Amino acid sequence: MQAVSIEVKNVVKRYKHIVALADLSFTVSKGEIFGFIGPDGAGKTTLFRILTTVLLADSGEALVEGLDVVRDYKKIRKLVGYMPGRFSLYMDLTVEENLTFYATIFGSDIKQNYHLIKDIYSQIERFKDRRAGQLSGGMKQKLALSCALIHKPSVLFLDEPTTGVDAVSRMEFWEMLRRLRESGITIVVSTPYMDEAGLCDRIALIQNGHIMKIDKPEGIISNYPHRLYSVKTDDIYRLLTDLKEYPGAGSVQAFGQSAHLAFTEDLPDRSHLSAYLEQRGHRHIGIEKTEPNIEDCFIDLMVTPGVDG
Amino acid sequence: MAEEKENMIVVKELVKKFGNFVANDHLTFEVGKGEVFGFLGANGAGKTTAIRILCGLSYPTSGLVNVAGFDIYTERENIKRNIGYMSQRFSLYDDLTVYENIRFYAGIYGLSRNEIRERADILMQKLNLDEARNKLIRDIPLGWKQKLAFSVAIIHDPRIVFLDEPTGGVDPITRRNFWNLIFEASRNGITVFVTTHYMDEAEYCDRVSIMVDGRIVAMDKPAMLKEQYGVVNMNEVFLKLARVK
Known part of the structure; x- marks a missing residue:
């Protein structure tokens, strides 16, 4: 059994009378690509926001790299990279300025961890003086991933990185993720595209705040x-x-x-x-x-x- | 589906430039009455530009475009009255009720007060939404919302409905139910022009076109395309054509 990267126990979150997360429990091992597969409204974003310490659960416990999301939130924030559903880029900054900004707030610079993003960033580097707002969807996605990686996180949270992205760019994005995994980063990713499930090491099928099943993709299929x-x-x-x-x-x-x-x-x-x-x-x-x-x-x-x- | 020769969309040598950038590069295609036509392409291939022109929201740089029998240069208002439009983003107003949404869209499409009342009643009966008439959209289930959004997009009996990624992010059952609505509309003679990133949905279309860098590089029935490229699904056809490098 591999070392644990994320441990979630009985997490519940309600928005008024709507149950966003109903008693979720799961663990993610270090270095695996773990996918949350489910439609809009399943609770994926709520869960990611809790794990990245920007939202508090109503009850339950969550540990990221052994740190508690409530008590140790400052430490967790240094350890994780988060790419929210709507890419959090500054549209009026250039490509390079965005990257420098993210590196700087984590006390790093582009050079230090360039090897981590080289594979991805080199594809958009020739547009480094272009404003982020003027990039195509696929390029924004690559820049946002570079920004989430530039401080060398131990865990990477990608919330629907491929939504609205065409089939070709989606495939290229997954190829990047699989190469990234080789550097030992734990990757937690959500997607509404069921065909992307097979690209994860393990998946959780999630609907209406419930995890319906967790297993390897092959395991889920063989249990049909x-x-x-x-x-x-x-x-x-x-x-x-x-x-x-x-x-x-x-x-x-x-x-x-x-x-x-x-x-x-x-x-x-x-x-x-x-x-x-x-x-x-x-x-x-x-x-x-x-x-x-x-x-x-x-x-x-x-x-x-x-x-x- | 019976072969009907009446064309609802005729596009010949359509070119649209933004400065030096050619967004649509000599597009030529026709879409028949009642046909479900899938308009596919990578992000940035020029789909949105073309759809905006077909809906009468933007002029081509050159070329002939005729939609629902009307010319894009001189009869744009007639075009707008004869088409419906729905996208993932452009859906219903959450803080209006079911009835208010119907009234709002029917009004936008230019129906009279009497027509609105009449069609709203028929529609709510047909969708079994009578009891939900005064419920806010945010309080009704996703499946109802989607039916309603599609129904208001065709409440004025358009000849063509444009659907721009109508199923993005919805669960697999809702997605399939939505396609049943599309088939039904097509059987009633409405031409359906649809974009999607789900390649299994591309196979539900009577014909599809695939755009790469502003040009249509393939156009045929899905079965023919699969045969032509020697692959088993549309995803692979798409990857073969649209993958650059």
């Missing part, structure tokens, strides 16, 4: 309780309705041009399903067994009784 067919025909819209009426069918979810059809018991015979669809006027029918992905698992947990929703 149903069996799946991936079904394709010439009319996906009608297919979804027809599959729901198929005897024994569980959940039916669209995935691109196919539908995932779940069965709690054994999968029915492929030819039987095919005949059923043909009878309902479908053409170009394709039926294959398929493995679930994280989104299948998330949806299943969302509708499973016992989880508040």
Whole structure:
């Protein structure tokens, strides 16, 4: 078992009558990429703000690198890097001025830890005299990450760093994170994109302030309780309705041009399903067994009784 | 979907420059009636610039643009009356009630008082929101909000609805329900022009275009694109085309 970087026990946070975090407990090991996967309003930002000591929990305990978020907040602030959802850059400062600013408030300078950000910063360095406000979304994201890293934090909190970012930039960003992990930094990251779950070492699926499940992505997938067919025909819209009426069918979810059809018991015979669809006027029918992905698992947990929703 | 030849959007050689920067570089495409058209591209590829032009909010530098049968240079007010628009940012007013939001948007789209009353009633019945009529938007569940936001974007029976990242950040079930609303609108003959960063959603579209650096580099049915590039999903098509370096 690796050393612990973050330990959270029974943390609760309410905003008036809304429960933002309902009794969360988890631990993050040193040097792992830990992902909080969940939609807007799940409680991700509230949790990050508590762990970075900018918000107080109503109850419970949280330790970051062995330090208490309430008692030792000053020490924690020196140890962590935080990239909030809306990049906290100064739009009227240049790229270089932003970076210098963040280095200086932590009593460092750009040179000292340049090796940490070189990989990322070199991609935007030629714009160093440009104001941050004039950068594209992808470049702002890279600058914000550089700013969060420049004081060599032990733990890096990235709150939805890829939201609203295109698929290419998202992939490049994750490649950067995986290289960063090799320098030993613990990375806690949140995202609403389920397809990014597989890039984390471990993930927590979070919804309405509850952690529905924590495990390695592979572990979550192997615990999926149903069996799946991936079904394709010439009319996906009608297919979804027809599959729901198929005897024994569980959940039916669209995935691109196919539908995932779940069965709690054994999968029915492929030819039987095919005949059923043909009878309902479908053409170009394709039926294959398929493995679930994280989104299948998330949806299943969302509708499973016992989880508040 | 039946092939209909009536085009709702016709764009020929559209160019938009900002100084020396070419944001839209000779775009040419057509979108048919009732079609769900995915307008994809990396951040900064020029999508927003093009959408602003199609909605009549900005003039092209050159080129022909016709939306819902109206010319972009001379008939912008007609265009605005015949389109709907919804984005993640441009949604409902949290501190207004359900009914007030409907009234507000219907008013903006130029419906008369009688029409507003009539359509608001029909809409609330259809969405089962009758009991929530006087509830504030911030007190209703996300799924209702999304239905309502989409419904007010088409309350004036537009020929085209523009959806700019309508599903960003929502949970997977709500996201799928939203696409059911899109399919339904399309079946009712409304043309849907949608942007998204979710590549599985790109596959729900009848056709997609992919923009890179101001140009459309690919445009076809998702299945054709996957076949052409020899990959299994749209994410890989996108990465192949849009990944520079």
